[in-house]
Amino acid sequence: MRLIERPHECRALAPLVIREIVYRLLTGTQGGRMRHLATFGGHAHRMVRAVEKLRQNFDKPLRIEALARELGMSLSGFHAHFKAVTAMSPLQFKKQLRLQEARRLMLSEDLDAAEAGYRVGYDDASHFSREYKRHFGKPPMRDVERLRELAAAS
Numbered sequence: 001m002r003l004i005e006r007p008h009e010c011r012a013l014a015p016l017v018i019r020e021i022v023y024r025l026l027t028g029t030q031g032g033r034m035r036h037l038a039t040f041g042g043h044a045h046r047m048v049r050a051v052e053k054l055r056q057n058f059d060k061p062l063r064i065e066a067l068a069r070e071l072g073m074s075l076s077g078f079h080a081h082f083k084a085v086t087a088m089s090p091l092q093f094k095k096q097l098r099l100q101e102a103r104r105l106m107l108s109e110d111l112d113a114a115e116a117g118y119r120v121g122y123d124d125a126s127h128f129s130r131e132y133k134r135h136f137g138k139p140p141m142r143d144v145e146r147l148r149e150l151a152a153a154s
């Protein structure tokens with residue numbers, strides 16, 4: 001700020017001051033966050049919006065192309081940035097949200113697998129059961145029974 005009062009020094013020292021500020025930002029307590037933003041080209045806010053949109057609409061059909069366009073990104077750029085942030089594709093993320101919510105519904109609202117699957121957007125109960133078993137390692141009702149037994153034992 002003192003350089004503002006000395007314009008002749010400002011031209012010479014400003015690049016050095018800016019470099020020092022950047023250095024302190026990158027090596028400070030928020031350095032990891034700053035490097036992340038720099039690495040992903042500032043798309044972090046878009047990925048937060050994408051995740052929120054997927055969370056709000058996990059039970060509805062969603063075209064990933066439309067989501068990328070809504071965020072002002074190309075489809076390939078959206079996929080790359082989303083995967084870098086979440087370690088999964090947008091469709092994998094949406095599927096995981098659906099399955100987690102179905103599990104929650106079966107546990108907390110005592111729904112059967114078909115009804116839980118239907119509520120989270122699956123039209124076919126057998127398809128839901130296959131994906132659930134692939135994700136959690138057990139068919140839906142056996143998984144829920146095991147979780148209830150674990151909760152009762154604690």
